[in-house]
Amino acid sequence: MPDTAPSQLAIQARGLTKDFGNVVAVNDLDLDVPRERIYGFLGPNGSGKSTCIRMLCGLLTPTAGDINVLGLEIPRQAETLRRKVGYMTQKFSLFEDLTVSENLAFIANIYTLTRAEQRTRIPAAVERYELGRLLKQRAGTLSGGQKQRLALAAATLHEPELLFLDEPTSAVDPENRRAFWESLFDLIAEGTTILVSTHYMDEAERCHALAILDRGLLVAAGSPGQLAAGIEASVLVVESAEPRKIARFLEAQDFVHSTAQIGNTLRVMVDLDIPDPVQLTNETVMTHGLNLDGCEKVQPSLEDVFVAATQARKAARETAA
Ligand SMILES: Nc1ncnc2c1ncn2[C@@H]1O[C@H](COP(=O)(O)OP(=O)(O)OP(=O)(O)O)[C@@H](O)[C@H]1O
Ligand SMILES: [Mg+2]
Structure with missing residues (x-):
């Protein structure tokens, strides 16, 4: 058990479990995410990353387990948590028929930002995420990278303490992925905590710490260096x-x-x-x-760690079958 005091943790989960009928999507997961860090979820398709994120946000009720996020008991205090977190879903979830500018105004209203806040924060987000030339373009016609910049702008407009990003760069080229990650480190420097799921090893390498999930189980966790040393x-x-x-x-x-x-x-x-x-x-x-x-x-590289952690279990399953 890590010796980090609960107050230094943005997220603490114990025994987190979600069953969907026969599928155990998340299986008895323990998680400690320190504040002001980027914490990664790495795992094959269907390993439970999105399900876990949705439970931590308070959008999905766990079958079992305890969750504390920013000092709040989830899902009981999910409503209070709502304003403190940002969530960028795996699939683009803004309005494709609205322009970039209309989407930002809509989100600002959802988060009930005051007019004064809207006047400063929207232009600041537009500048930061380089949306200036795209303001009148409908969101549905943006490129993959532009969509993700808009989604990040929208998810951070209310200045959340904690940001959940579910595969935020899956349709983004390497150069734009680098730029996107630089923006994430800017947010960290301003005091935000980020939990990000990814399939990219280079992104996982950049996380302060990460959890490797496989079929709903946490199979390894730690900093990239600790994981490589423990392979x-x-x-x-x-x-x-x-x-x-x-x-x-x-x-x-x-x-x-x-x-x-x-x-x-x-x-x-x-x-x-x-x-x-x-x-x-x-x-x-x-x-x-x-x-x-x-x-x-x-x-060993992080990819070796990932292969070792997920294949060792595959071999064990095959032996047992
Ligand atoms: N609403 C649901 N009803 C039934 N099964 C579900 C539901 N949501 C997720 N699952 C199942 O739970 C498991 C974990 O899915 P989840 O989407 O959390 O995985 P993931 O790690 O995010 O995968 P990916 O990398 O493909 O996004 C999968 O087997 C999936 O089919
Ligand atoms: Mg997913």
Whole structure:
């Protein structure tokens, strides 16, 4: 259990569970999100990220568990929470038939901003998220990146303490994703806390801490560095003139968890308790009349952590079945 005092946490959840009939979308999840940090949710499709976010916002009632968000008990005090949080949904949820300017005015009214607040905050958001040239354009005709900038402007107009972003950059090119993330760090510097779900490893790397979800279970949590240090596998980079053949051969070995080809090299995950995995790999390959051009042990990346955390469970499920 982390030693962070509850008051320093923006979100604390214990035993959070959501069943949809036969599907356990979120399964006994414990979560501690510190204030003024970016906390990431990383997980395959259907792992429960959106369901979890909707429960933390107070939009969906959990089957079981306790949630405290910004000192409020959720869902009981969800109404009070509403004004303190911003939520950018996974699917664009502003009005496609309204212009950028009309959407912002509408959202400002929803949040009952005073006229004075509207006069300062809307132009500030327009400038910050570079919407000036788009004000008269209908939201439905914006590009993916422009839509996300508008959605972020709308989600932050009432200056929320806590922001939930559900896959905010899924339709955004790399350059615009970088710009989007720089805006997130600006918000953090101003005192906001952000919980963001993503499928991108480079985004996960940028989070202060993250949780990896798989089929509703939290399978690993911590800072990217802590996660890499705690990985339950050694990672090798193997070079060969015949990477497909070597990959198939290695995958059949008991000590190998997985292989992934990157260009002409293979990234190979092997049992952590092997004392010299490079030697074992070289010997095993040679004994079978095959040859490697190189084999070295490397630092695990976050992608390795993700693969190890989600595949180890897949292997366990297959063994049990
Ligand atoms: N309203 C619902 N009724 C029934 N099942 C649901 C409902 N909402 C979600 N689920 C199921 O719960 C599981 C988790 O879904 P969720 O949308 O939370 O996953 P996710 O991690 O956000 O996935 P993605 O990366 O694809 O957005 C899935 O199996 C999904 O089919
Ligand atoms: Mg989702």
